[in-house]
Amino acid sequence: MRLGLSIPGTVGPAGRSLESTLARCLDLGIVVVEVAIDTLEIELEAPVPTVPIEPPPADGLAFGLLELEEDVLRDSYELAKQTFDAQVQAWRTTVALAPLADLRRVWHEADVSIEIVRVPHLVLWSDDEVDYACRVARAVGARTLTTCASLAGPRRLVALADRHDLQLSFTNDETTSAAELGRILQHDDSITVGVDIDAWTTGGLGSPVPFLKEHAPRISHVRVKNVDKTLLVEVLRLIRDNAWTLPVMLAIDQTGDAWLSAARDALDDCEAALR
Numbered sequence: 001m002r003l004g005l006s007i008p009g010t011v012g013p014a015g016r017s018l019e020s021t022l023a024r025c026l027d028l029g030i031v032v033v034e035v036a037i038d039t040l041e042i043e044l045e046a047p048v049p050t051v052p053i054e055p056p057p058a059d060g061l062a063f064g065l066l067e068l069e070e071d072v073l074r075d076s077y078e079l080a081k082q083t084f085d086a087q088v089q090a091w092r093t094t095v096a097l098a099p100l101a102d103l104r105r106v107w108h109e110a111d112v113s114i115e116i117v118r119v120p121h122l123v124l125w126s127d128d129e130v131d132y133a134c135r136v137a138r139a140v141g142a143r144t145l146t147t148c149a150s151l152a153g154p155r156r157l158v159a160l161a162d163r164h165d166l167q168l169s170f171t172n173d174e175t176t177s178a179a180e181l182g183r184i185l186q187h188d189d190s191i192t193v194g195v196d197i198d199a200w201t202t203g204g205l206g207s208p209v210p211f212l213k214e215h216a217p218r219i220s221h222v223r224v225k226n227v228d229k230t231l232l233v234e235v236l237r238l239i240r241d242n243a244w245t246l247p248v249m250l251a252i253d254q255t256g257d258a259w260l261s262a263a264r265d266a267l268d269d270c271e272a273a274l275r
Contacts, residue, residue, distance in 0.1 A: 004032035100139035122147035
């Protein structure tokens with residue numbers, strides 16, 4: 001059984017360095033992780049807004065704003081966001097990835113593998129940005145690039161990932177049906193899917209076990225967060241008893257000092273489920 005961590009959401013406050021994350025992984029006995037690309041971009045010193053870019057209140061009138069004031073705030077926010085997004089997009093096409101090679105070496109020497117890089121809504125990125133995401137994944141030694149499940153994604157993204165010899169994975173959220181994941185797999189034999197157990201059950205899909213049994217060779221990883229212990233036992237034992245090599249990534253809600261204790265508790269729950 002390959003138990004790993006999904007980062008961030010598992011390492012405490014945003015901006016925590018991957019150096020401290022590695023120390024926590026070693027403390028917990030973790031040898032495989034899934035890392036969000038924005039966490040890696042911190043290591044690359046990605047641009048940050050010079051002033052906070054925050055959307056106006058959803059109902060400005062309820063906060064005492066005049067309708068004209070609400071419109072001005074919304075327009076100002078959209079312009080600031082578009083300007084910053086364009087800055088980040090330009091940065092992605094020119095940034096040197098050498099720091100990630102150093103990062104890969106440090107993690108490799110510690111025997112902890114960055115196996116999956118996660119990019120939410122990759123389908124919305126330009127081809128140049130997708131190429132950048134693939135290069136980032138390869139730079140840290142990842143084998144898989146995963147993104148949100150999208151029926152529009154495979155048509156364009158699979159060819160871009162293939163250029164970099166990367167496995168492309170689509171992970172479900174609360175709105176994804178089992179049928180949609182199945183249709184994504186039908187697009188190309190090289191495509192895989194990640195199964196987020198919490199999103200699966202929250203979305204009202206029942207047990208993921210039948211889907212796991214049917215598609216095991218095409219599943220890149222299973223993500224576990226806030227999972228009913230009975231279901232956790234069933235899923236983990238299914239993976240163990242069938243000797244599937246897919247990693248189980250634990251996502252932890254707590255941040256700060258509470259994170260380490262929560263991560264240990266999650267690992268203890270997994271170990272108890274496997275007894």
